[in-house]
Amino acid sequence: QVQLVESGGGLVQAGGSLRLSCAASGRTYAMGWFRQAPGKEREFVAAIRWSGSTTYYTASVKGRFTISGDNAENTVYLQMNSLKPEDTAVYYCAATLRLSRFGYEYRGAYDYWGQGTQVTVSS
Numbered sequence: 286q287v288q289l290v291e292s293g294g295g296l297v298q299a300g301g302s303l304r305l306s307c308a309a310s311g312r313t314y315a316m317g318w319f320r321q322a323p324g325k326e327r328e329f330v331a332a333i334r335w336s337g338s339t340t341y342y343t344a345s346v347k348g349r350f351t352i353s354g355d356n357a358e359n360t361v362y363l364q365m366n367s368l369k370p371e372d373t374a375v376y377y378c379a380a381t382l383r384l385s386r387f388g389y390e391y392r393g394a395y396d397y398w399g400q401g402t403q404v405t406v407s408s
Contacts, residue, residue: 287311287397289378294402301406302366307378307399309359315381315389316354316361317341320374320404327377331363332389341390346372368406375401 293305307316317332331352332341340352349368354361361378379395388394 287313287380287382289380289397289399291376291378291399291402294376294404296405296407297368299368299370299406299408301368302364303368303404305363305365305376305378305402305404307361307363309361309380309397312356312359312382313380313397314383315385315394317379317389317395318352318361318363319377319379319392320372321377321401322371322374325374327392329390329392330376333361334389341388343390365404368404370406370408372404373406374404376404377401 288310291307315334318330319327320330321327333352335356349366351364378399380397381395385394
């Protein structure tokens with residue numbers, strides 16, 4: 286069992302930046318960030334597979350968000366720049382202990398989820 290604890294959410298003006306952190310209680314194979322806006326499905330944002338430090342991004346955040354982390358410290362970060370009001374959502378950290386043949390851009394690839402942290406971007 287892996288526990289995930291997110292931090293770093295908050296309120297920011299459009300164009301601003303926030304950095305989310307997620308600490309895992311044990312070693313993982315890959316970690317990701319998802320978000321869920323009110324009335325919408327939870328959607329993939331970014332992921333990192335520790336082997337090779339391979340990263341994945343959804344198109345809407347490429348060039349603005351950067352996922353990084355320290356596998357030895359079991360911690361992943363999401364640096365969010367040039368934030369837009371449409372980035373407003375609850376952001377969830379996710380982790381898996383297994384290889385996914387189909388990548389890490391879908392919810393089913395993950396076994397563990399954090400409690401979520403609110404990100405609000407004002408216009």
